Amino acid sequence: MIELVNIKKGFGEKIILPDVSAVMETGKVNLIIGSSGSGKTVMMKCMVGLMEIDGGKVLYDGQDFTSMPELERKHIRRQIGMLFQGSALFDSMTVEQNVMFPLDMFSKGSLKEKKTRVMECLERVQLKDAAKKFPAEISGGMKKRVGIARAIVLNPRYLFCDEPNSGLDPQTSLLIDKLIKEITHEFNMTTVINTHDMNTVMESGDHIVYMYQGKKQWEGSNEDIIFSKDEKLNDFIFASDFLRDAKEMRQMEIFREKDWRNKLKKN
């Protein structure tokens, strides 16, 4: 679990996060959503220590990341996997070498052990056959999967993903969402995703934090969103007539399902 306690962040006179508290839950896909400029990226960078905060604290499973000495911070950082927006693969390295990279940097295992671990991760993202290929030879969706394999190779407890679906078609996006969700539940990771993608919100949002102008406006699950009366959230998520209709239909479906369950219980 990652806790943000009254975090504050500004640049000069400009205050971006005046006072944000939120919890990123263990074993769940935690989404940070909000319109452009609402402070999602700044919040994520503050969480991983890429930006120093001006006030408040960030706790990793109860340990105060903000005030701990650099050596202890390094220890926490070793438990963080990152999936970057553009996949950020090294073009001159094969898929296998890209996934091996964090192991070469941080693991003391033998070459054989490292290769086995790389293959395990590539198998998990169904890319074993692409091990010898270079990034230029694979699709955008495959690159994301390589990025996921690289992010999990050190068995992280925390996984951060910045816009994991950017540049992907809707079907591939859903596959990436599904994979991240499965991996999160399988390894009981605390996953934090910064996203604009409404499919991700509705399909993967175990826990969602909605940011509005640097403040936490709303939080809840993807099912809570269907019933939320928060106007700003509704305007953001259900921006079109089509989506508003879809929301009403989903509400009715849920009511019907609950009604059936109640009837079955009674009988």
Ligand SMILES: Nc1ncnc2c1ncn2[C@@H]1O[C@H](COP(=O)(O)OP(=O)(O)OP(=O)(O)O)[C@@H](O)[C@H]1O
């Ligand atoms: N290094 C910086 N120096 C000054 N201002 C910054 C810096 N980084 C971000 N900001 C400002 O902080 C605000 C929030 O930016 P942020 O990137 O967190 O938004 P966002 O919600 O992630 O937007 P998007 O969805 O477009 O990525 C913006 O007004 C941005 O200009």
